[in-house]
Amino acid sequence: MKSSVILRGIFAILGLLGILFILLPILHIFFSSSLKAIKETLKEKELWKAIWVSISAAGISVIIAFILGIPVGYAIARINFPGKRFLESLTNLPIAIPHVAVGIALLSLLNEKTLLGKFFKTFHISFVDTFYGVVVAMLFVSFSFVISASITGFSAVSKELEMVSRSLGAGPTYTFLRITFPLAFPSILRGGILAFARAISEVGALLILAYYPKTASIFMYERFEEFGLDSATPVTIVVIVCCLIIFFSMLYLSRKFFKGLDA
Amino acid sequence: MLKVEVRKKLGSFLLDVEFEVNIGEYVVILGESGAGKSLTLKIIGGFEQPDQGKVCFKNEDITHLPPEKRKVVYLPQNLGLFPHLSVKENLLYSFKCKRKRINDLLFNRIVKEFKLEEFLERRPYQLSGGEAQRVALARAILATPEVLLLDEPLSSLDFHLKMKLISLLKTVKEEFNLTIVHVTHDPLEAIFLAKKIFIMENGKIIFAGMLKELLSKDVASISSETFKEFKKLVEKFNSLVF
Numbered sequence: 440m441k442s443s444v445i446l447r448g449i450f451a452i453l454g455l456l457g458i459l460f461i462l463l464p465i466l467h468i469f470f471s472s473s474l475k476a477i478k479e480t481l482k483e484k485e486l487w488k489a490i491w492v493s494i495s496a497a498g499i500s501v502i503i504a505f506i507l508g509i510p511v512g513y514a515i516a517r518i519n520f521p522g523k524r525f526l527e528s529l530t531n532l533p534i535a536i537p538h539v540a541v542g543i544a545l546l547s548l549l550n551e552k553t554l555l556g557k558f559f560k561t562f563h564i565s566f567v568d569t570f571y572g573v574v575v576a577m578l579f580v581s582f583s584f585v586i587s588a589s590i591t592g593f594s595a596v597s598k599e600l601e602m603v604s605r606s607l608g609a610g611p612t613y614t615f616l617r618i619t620f621p622l623a624f625p626s627i628l629r630g631g632i633l634a635f636a637r638a639i640s641e642v643g644a645l646l647i648l649a650y651y652p653k654t655a656s657i658f659m660y661e662r663f664e665e666f667g668l669d670s671a672t673p674v675t676i677v678v679i680v681c682c683l684i685i686f687f688s689m690l691y692l693s694r695k696f697f698k699g700l701d702a
Numbered sequence: 703m704l705k706v707e708v709r710k711k712l713g714s715f716l717l718d719v720e721f722e723v724n725i726g727e728y729v730v731i732l733g734e735s736g737a738g739k740s741l742t743l744k745i746i747g748g749f750e751q752p753d754q755g756k757v758c759f760k761n762e763d764i765t766h767l768p769p770e771k772r773k774v775v776y777l778p779q780n781l782g783l784f785p786h787l788s789v790k791e792n793l794l795y796s797f798k799c800k801r802k803r804i805n806d807l808l809f810n811r812i813v814k815e816f817k818l819e820e821f822l823e824r825r826p827y828q829l830s831g832g833e834a835q836r837v838a839l840a841r842a843i844l845a846t847p848e849v850l851l852l853d854e855p856l857s858s859l860d861f862h863l864k865m866k867l868i869s870l871l872k873t874v875k876e877e878f879n880l881t882i883v884h885v886t887h888d889p890l891e892a893i894f895l896a897k898k899i900f901i902m903e904n905g906k907i908i909f910a911g912m913l914k915e916l917l918s919k920d921v922a923s924i925s926s927e928t929f930k931e932f933k934k935l936v937e938k939f940n941s942l943v944f
């Protein structure tokens with residue numbers, strides 16, 4: 440009894456320290472700038488443009504991640520094939536590689552001198568310092584979240600539900616669209632939200648591949664580099680507030696709409 | 703007649719069964735976990751393919767028919783209610799997926815008979831165990847199957863609810879002239895429900911027959927422990943009730 444109380448106490452203290460570690464820098468920055476400076480920052484059109492670039496590019500990259508990642512997640516969760524474990528590990532690569540390295544790898548693959556770069560050039564698509572580049576870099580660094588969430592989502596859907604659906608007269612496609620996918624979707628959506636958050640916060644790959652158009656992260660970085668901490672702080676506060684509003688709104692909505700659906 | 707004659711190897715486990723079920727018959731397959739009962743049901747339902755042998759229904763070989771083409775409805779132990787659909791949507795699923803016109807007459811009759819009027823708009827997670835059982839059974843009946851496969855459907859219920867459901871199953875079977883194959887490890891379910899009993903052990907059927915045939919078996923001739931236990935229970939039950 441006594442040892443379990445001590446253990447709980449230790450866990451509570453360690454847990455509290457962990458949470459403080461996350462909260463302290465965020466809370467601290469809110470008190471590190473004057474209201475006047477924040478008000479001035481809110482008037483900066485370039486900042487809002489950068490926030491919009493971040494949101495739109497992250498949104499597009501998540502949609503592409505859904506289109507490409509959901510089938511991969513389904514295949515890994517439901518189909519047995521040789522090399523399945525290897526493929527699963529491969530999908531986690533973007534998390535393991537330093538993001539500056541991602542930027543260099545993408546630049547080396549997609550610059551206009553390469554075969555792929557030339558191919559896209561024929562469609563007037565370039566990835567270096569363009570919005571496409573921002574999307575590609577964001578997609579690369581956030582893709583794994585959607586795949587992992589899809590694997591979790593599809594694995595959590597009971598195969599018995601699919602069997603019941605089939606025995607009630609539904610074909611495999613109807614069963615997938617009406618049972619499997621809707622039940623896996625809350626998990627996939629949560630992965631999408633994390634992917635979105637990851638994409639928005641990307642800097643490393645963007646610095647190399649697509650510095651322009653500036654995203655909110657690049658804007659903050661540039662402000663810090665050119666004018667120092669005092670000038671970067673109000674910008675950072677505005678960006679953090681925007682990110683928190685978007686992140687928690689999405690989480691709230693996903694929980695509200697998919698209540699009771701977790702398998 | 704439903705005729706099952708299949709062999710399937712899964713690792714070191716070998717399922718090797720051969721049995722027949724008459725149309726309109728209630729058969730209980732009794733056995734311990736891992737005896738091969740559920741695998742047998744999955745083969746009949748079309749979810750698993752046998753390595754050898756075939757499944758015939760009304761003289762038609764249905765072994766390679768996909769599940770949706772068989773007139774066989776499978777009800778798993780956890781009932782398989784679709785959690786994202788309301789009770790009403792669950793009940794109407796078989797009509798919607800086959801793009802069939804909803805049979806209002808049958809729907810209203812089933813809803814009334816299974817006392818589901820007040821639950822129609824609820825989600826499965828808002829139902830009690832007994833209510834969920836009734837919804838699952840009603841949904842299976844609305845799919846108008848000829849064969850109903852029940853995989854331990856009563857195992858999670860308390861005695862009181864179990865007896866209620868047993869009574870409902872008997873009524874439903876008679877009313878809709880269903881052929882039912884019911885898998886369980888609970889001898890009581892077998893005693894209360896089955897006309898014919900199959901006892902399974904290690905992938906094989908070691909006894910197939912009526913309850914009374916079981917009583918006439920000499921215990922000394924039985925090597926299976928499951929079988930012995932079951933026979934003793936039936937005898938005890940028989941002496942208490944009759």
